[in-house]
Amino acid sequence: MAKGIWVFAEQKEGELRKVARELLYNCRKFADQMGEEVAAVILGEGISGLAQAVADYGVDKVYVADDSRLKDYTTDAYVAVLADLIKANQPAAIFFGNTGIGKDLAPRLAERVGSGLMTDCTAVEIQDGNFVFTRPIYAGKAFTKVTCPEARPVMVTMRPNVLGAGDPAGSKNPETVKVDVQLDSSSLRQLVKEVVKKASGRVELTEADIIVSGGRGMKGPENFKILEELADVLGAAVGASRAAVDAGWRPHDDQVGQTGKTVSPTLYIACGISGAIQHLAGMGSSKFIVAINKDPEANIFNVADYGIVDDLFKVVPLLTEEFKKALAE
Amino acid sequence: MNIVVCVKQTFDTEAKIALTSDGKIDSTGVNLIMNPYDEFAVEEALRIKEKVGGEVTLVSLGSKQTVDTIRQGLAMGADKAVLINDPAMEGADSHGVAAALAAAIKQLNPDLILCGWVAIDDGASQVAGRVAEILDLPWVNVVTKIEIADNKVVAHREAEGQTEVIEVALPAVITAQKGLNEPRYPSLKGIMQAKKKELKELTLADIGLDAASVGAQASQVKILSYSLPEARKAGKKLEGDPADTAKELVRLLREEAKVI
Secondary structure (H helix, E strand, C coil): CCCCEEEECCEECCEECHHHHHHHHHHHHHHHHHCCCEEEEEEECCCCCHHHHHHCCCCCEEEEEECHHHCCCCHHHHHHHHHHHHHHHCCCEEEEECCHHHHHHHHHHHHHHCCCEEEEECEEEEECCEEEEEEEEHHHCEEEEEECCCCCCEEEEECCCCCCCCCCCCCCCCEEEECCCCCCHHHCCCEEEEEEECCCCCCCHHHCCEEEEECHHHCCHHHHHHHHHHHHHHCCEEEECHHHHHCCCCCHHHEECCCCECCCCCEEEEECCCCCHHHHHHHCCCCEEEEECCCCCCHHHHCCCEEECCCHHHHHHHHHHHHHHHHHC | CEEEEEECEEECCCCCCCECCCCCECCCCCCEEECHHHHHHHHHHHHHHHHHCCEEEEEEECCHHHHHHHHHHHHHCCCEEEEECCHHHCCCCHHHHHHHHHHHHHHHCCCEEEEECCCCCCCCCCHHHHHHHHCCCCEEEEEEEEEEECCEEEEEEEECCEEEEEEEECCEEEEECCCCCCCCCCCHHHHHHHCCCCEEEECCHHHCCCHHHHCHHHCCCEEEEEECCCCCCCCEEECCCHHHHHHHHHHHHHHHCCCC
């Protein structure tokens, strides 16, 4: 019988990703409610040291697959290792982060092991011993509750920032299982030729606690500098509306909205953004929304917790100074 | 090169979502479009064809209504299309949809399969990956640049904060992300020609499948309910001297919202 809740403990350059910590923290709680065990699964190269970091979250077991062929993420290698582990150990559920890797890995893995997958989920409930997940559809214009009653493991990718995390509960001295990585080189079809890092060094939009976003009201690409300065003071990510991206002012991967990224930060500061329906869909699950726009009729004010009706070019630099002062206190 | 592009008909991005009296998504009066990410896939297929020659076939799963979206792709310049139109697919999950698409694609024996990386309606982003798995093909997901040479694809894959340059041999499945290209509008000539292009409608039986294996009853993921987000309320509007409003906003964020 399928047993145990697994967390794919995604790491980047030897550090646990934020969403992995959120999953470990919450899955411990789910497991306690369901009378299950929690196992963390770590894949990569030179990552054995991470076993302690995940152990601190009170996991019962840690599977470590440490292999040079797992250094760079490739679908084929990661799917093969995880599929073998699943077949050998029959977990009841596996949680992934809805990250670049999670989104790539989970669908193929679900198909290979013949299970159901629910992606980009934003809430979890337990009903009659089954997980019920909430997932946004139409980029958050509606929600649906879904479950996978029969197939095991239940597979899910959780959106970063939605579950929240607390301090690790403390190690339960978990059993560490070294995974014997069996990879047939002919089955590894993806050659990673190069990995080009983004230069900004800012946090990723989908993981950011705070996002400073600009729209058509920014008037040109050069003006985003004032948003970047504000973002740097707050440790925030910089986003953009579709209008700003379509105008060529910002790269498309900065776009927040139905045809861009859906984000769930604690604070979303919308500057010069009118609030088109497709933009509101992408950022509507932000905890707090601040809007700065000189048009008092702008749609964005209908959803903003705090709005400043004024010229953003006057307000944003002043705001940056105020935050600087406040954070220095 | 024989290229297949998977296309899905979705609600317009401007569509407001409402629920029917029995709690389902209401499609009344909603304008239907080609999933925007699939448009990037169609455009890329056409560009590759224009460069190296070959044929572009659209594959879709849907109903009679879906023909409009397929005609749009044909009007852009695709050569022919296959529509899997079988009422038994109503309520199928991502596995079922992928299995049906894969079966139709297999009959076409393509060198390259292009899809949008996500559909803006259900947002599941798993059908293309499952198709690749069923057909046992390599895939590169969320791609913003494609180069094809010597029977290989080099694709730039977008992941958080970085771009991964990945090479796979053909045939392969590639999913398109915004930034890949700028889709063309169908020309008047294209629209006229599209009406004469081959559009084959297939049932599950035509692709060797049955409802029991891919339809609603085979669905592992069950939808329990739909809901609309709680409407957000307009909060405080601050007006006055910008130095004061900036100061007040920071105070509110610290003391009231407690987010700073």
